[in-house]
Amino acid sequence: MAEKPEAKVAEREFPGISAAEQRKYIGKHVAIVGGKIVASADTAKRALAMAKRKHSCKDVDLRYIGSERLLIKCKCLEKD
Numbered sequence: 871m872a873e874k875p876e877a878k879v880a881e882r883e884f885p886g887i888s889a890a891e892q893r894k895y896i897g898k899h900v901a902i903v904g905g906k907i908v909a910s911a912d913t914a915k916r917a918l919a920m921a922k923r924k925h926s927c928k929d930v931d932l933r934y935i936g937s938e939r940l941l942i943k944c945k946c947l948e949k950d
Contacts, residue, residue: 895935902931 886905901909901921909920914932921930 892935896937897935899932899934902933903928 887902887907891907895907895910898910898912899914899917900907901917903921903925908924908930909917911917911920914934918930918932
């Protein structure tokens with residue numbers, strides 16, 4: 871019987887953003903400019919639009935902050 875490969879933990883860290891600050895935005899899409907959260911919304915499109923209004927000439931990084939209970943099951947690890 872073949873062994874299952876070890877599950878890897880997904881990286882959940884956001885450089886420069888504390889865990890306490892991330893907890894405020896669980897379940898939201900956030901826009902990050904210069905390492906700081908500048909906007910949050912229920913959709914990435916809305917978060918981007920809000921950030922672009924405030925910081926039109928800067929690069930905006932979009933992230934989704936999922937809940938602690940968010941699980942992703944990778945089908946490629948299962949045997950037929």
